[in-house]
Amino acid sequence: MGKNVLVLNGSPRKHGNTAALVEAFSKGAEQTGSTVVRFDVALMDIAPCRGCLGGGADVNSPCVQKDDMDAIYAAYRAADVVVLASPMYCWSFTAQEKAVLDRLFALMEASMCAAAAGGAEAAAAAAESGGKECVLIMPAEENTERNFAPIISYYVTLCERMGWRDRGRVLVGGVYEAGAIAGNPALDEAFQLGASLA
Ligand SMILES: Cc1cc2nc3c(=O)[nH]c(=O)nc-3n(C[C@H](O)[C@H](O)[C@H](O)COP(=O)(O)O)c2cc1C
Numbered sequence: 001m002g003k004n005v006l007v008l009n010g011s012p013r014k015h016g017n018t019a020a021l022v023e024a025f026s027k028g029a030e031q032t033g034s035t036v037v038r039f040d041v042a043l044m045d046i047a048p049c050r051g052c053l054g055g056g057a058d059v060n061s062p063c064v065q066k067d068d069m070d071a072i073y074a075a076y077r078a079a080d081v082v083v084l085a086s087p088m089y090c091w092s093f094t095a096q097e098k099a100v101l102d103r104l105f106a107l108m109e110a111s112m113c114a115a116a117a118g119g120a121e122a123a124a125a126a127a128e129s130g131g132k133e134c135v136l137i138m139p140a141e142e143n144t145e146r147n148f149a150p151i152i153s154y155y156v157t158l159c160e161r162m163g164w165r166d167r168g169r170v171l172v173g174g175v176y177e178a179g180a181i182a183g184n185p186a187l188d189e190a191f192q193l194g195a196s197l198a
Helices: 017-031 069-078 095-103 105-118 120-127 145-162 186-195
Strands: 004-009 035-040 081-085 133-139 165-172
Touching: 004 017, 004 069, 017 035, 017 081, 017 133, 017 165, 017 186, 035 069, 069 095, 069 105, 095 105, 133 145, 133 186, 145 165, 165 186
Parallel strands: 004 035, 004 081, 081 133, 133 165
Antiparallel strands: none
8 A cells, every 4th residue: 555655855955866866765656656745855944943842732833933844744744654865964964854853843742732631642643653654865975884873873763762663774875976876776775665665
């Protein structure tokens, strides 16, 4: 059965290596009946979290900051699969991708507000986080195990704490310039991973 797939692409390069991997992955997903909703978050108006702890009142717009995150909250709640696609920046996600992850905290606040008002069922409905699956897609310059160790550790923790089930990772070293991914077998790996979701 096809899945609702949410792709969060954190690369600021429109035609970069992350975009190429995302396109291959999406093709695989769509060819096997999944629906892909993609956000190029580095090209959107998404501010970093302010840490005000004041969100959660409205589950459809749970953050106090009103920007393009509102579209992502809705897509996140509807998604079966969350795809974290980002180039490696300083052994982690780009700041733009990380801002989206931080801002998802407002959905947890909405869940807490709902729990206070209407019990655990309402809280679960507000967060709609549990039961989701997750994928990591990341190109990087350095092609060593050591280079990827910090992001793998972070991703594993994120999946565990967010209640996401890891469906697979495409980690590609040795690509630096935009377009360097052309002809790389990782593109087929991404396609196959997308196709395996349904
Ligand atoms: C600010 C910045 C930080 C980077 N940090 C790393 C890094 O820590 N490790 C690495 O292997 N590559 C690093 N890179 C290289 C990118 O991950 C690589 O160029 C990637 O293919 C870019 O993907 P894109 O074309 O989708 O933007 C960095 C690049 C930039 C611009």
